[in-house]
Amino acid sequence: MRLRRLDLTRYGKFTDKAIDFGEKPASGPDLHIVFGLNEAGKSTALSAYLDLLFGIEERSRYNFLHEYSSMRIGGLLEFEGQALAVSRTKSRSNSLHDADGRPLSEIAISAHLAGLSRDTYSSMFSLDDETLEAGGKAILESRGDLGKLLFTASAGLGHASDVLAALETEADGLHRRQAQTTEIALLKKRFAELKSRKEAIDTLASTFESLEAERVEAQDKYDRSLAERSVLSARLATIDRYVRAAPLLVEIKRKASRLAELPDMPSPKRTWSGNVAELIDQDARLRTSLQGNADEIDRAKGKIEAIAVDDAVLAISEQVRGLADRKARYLSAGMDLPTRKMEVQMLDQVVANCLAALGRSAEQDPSRLILPAVVVGTLRTMVEQRSGITTSLRMARDEAAAALDGLNAARGRVGEERAVPEPARARLIAAASEAKASSHAREIREARALEDERQTKLADAMRRL
Numbered sequence: 001m002r003l004r005r006l007d008l009t010r011y012g013k014f015t016d017k018a019i020d021f022g023e024k025p026a027s028g029p030d031l032h033i034v035f036g037l038n039e040a041g042k043s044t045a046l047s048a049y050l051d052l053l054f055g056i057e058e059r060s061r062y063n064f065l066h067e068y069s070s071m072r073i074g075g076l077l078e079f080e081g082q083a084l085a086v087s088r089t090k091s092r093s094n095s096l097h098d099a100d101g102r103p104l105s106e107i108a109i110s111a112h113l114a115g116l117s118r119d120t121y122s123s124m125f126s127l128d129d130e131t132l133e134a135g136g137k138a139i140l141e142s143r144g145d146l147g148k149l150l151f152t153a154s155a156g157l158g159h160a161s162d163v164l165a166a167l168e169t170e171a172d173g174l175h176r177r178q179a180q181t182t183e184i185a186l187l188k189k190r191f192a193e194l195k196s197r198k199e200a201i202d203t204l205a206s207t208f209e210s211l212e213a214e215r216v217e218a219q220d221k222y223d224r225s226l227a228e229r230s231v232l233s234a235r236l237a238t239i240d241r242y243v244r245a246a247p248l249l250v251e252i253k254r255k256a257s258r259l260a261e262l263p264d265m266p267s268p269k270r271t272w273s274g275n276v277a278e279l280i281d282q283d284a285r286l287r288t289s290l291q292g293n294a295d296e297i298d299r300a301k302g303k304i305e306a307i308a309v310d311d312a313v314l315a316i317s318e319q320v321r322g323l324a325d326r327k328a329r330y331l332s333a334g335m336d337l338p339t340r341k342m343e344v345q346m347l348d349q350v351v352a353n354c355l356a357a358l359g360r361s362a363e364q365d366p367s368r369l370i371l372p373a374v375v376v377g378t379l380r381t382m383v384e385q386r387s388g389i390t391t392s393l394r395m396a397r398d399e400a401a402a403a404l405d406g407l408n409a410a411r412g413r414v415g416e417e418r419a420v421p422e423p424a425r426a427r428l429i430a431a432a433s434e435a436k437a438s439s440h441a442r443e444i445r446e447a448r449a450l451e452d453e454r455q456t457k458l459a460d461a462m463r464r465l
Helices: 042-054 118-125 129-141 146-154 160-174 183-201 205-261 272-306 311-315 317-358 373-414 422-437 440-464
Strands: 002-011 014-020 072-079 082-089 096-098
Touching (some): 042 072, 160 183
Antiparallel strands (some): 002 014, 082 096
């Protein structure tokens, strides 16, 4: 990366100034020296270059002439022969712009900085009075090769001597010639002690065999001792149970003697033991219920005793009970009253319809609507006669219909008259003659005439009513 031009548009004490380093020469050195008097702006130009690459610092000290919002720097950067014109403003975002003033991504510059931060880049490529002074102090305070010291000073690594001193101290702690307290010396001493202990406990094969035999024998004795201990422990546990059962045995004997004094009782069922828990629960429930009932009785007695007896009320108690019954009947009658009223209205409507049918709608005296006994008897007789006539007429009609059906059926079976055999024809003629000679037709005519006569009489009687 090469800086071809630095634009100090509004930065520090500069306004619309630029430093042009020209194009890169085809051959020869490409070195430029910027010099000037104190306060001429050399450090300002260097800071402007760093701000162009990494952004104007949050609390920049170069706003003494231009406000933060108006600060602007720019430049022309060359990357591998390609030029990029950029400008930078004081802003937290989108501070980098291209030549047309459009926002430009920071990657356009940071991609060519190899990941260097502002401080690292400044330490490696931006030497000023302060950096040189710090490097000189590092040279005076350090030891060793002068070239190494100069490199560390120029690279901002003056603390390398401190790191080296710390490493040397750590190395001395690990090992130092003829030292007795270093870590390696202590480990060697510990190793010697362990070796001595190993040699002390080392033994011959014969000695090991004898010791192993002794160990096996001791193990057998130990196993037998454990077995004997188990037997003795079991025996001791049995004795302990006997000791703890002795008081219970005494109690059992005492209760057995008391049981012997009691009269003989029938033996319970074999299944009684399974019902003991249920019986106990039932007994508990009954006892609880009994206690509750007793408490309720006590409360009732208390209430009764607290009642004040009124002799006057007791004297009329029967009347009060009677009034209670009458009240119930009264309430029931009151509830039935709408239904009764509706029934009365319906009956009134029926009576009105009957009066209208009789042509006596304006009659107000019910006694005048009563028929004489003679008329009632005559009507009853006529009704009975009409009923008999109607029955006879219905029977005659049924017989006529049956005869007609039989005749039609016979005609259907017989077919044409000439197809009827002579014997059958003779029987049919005889039956027809017998039917004509009978009185059925006359009876039917008389019944119809009588029916018409009775209908006329009934109509006359109804009109008279």
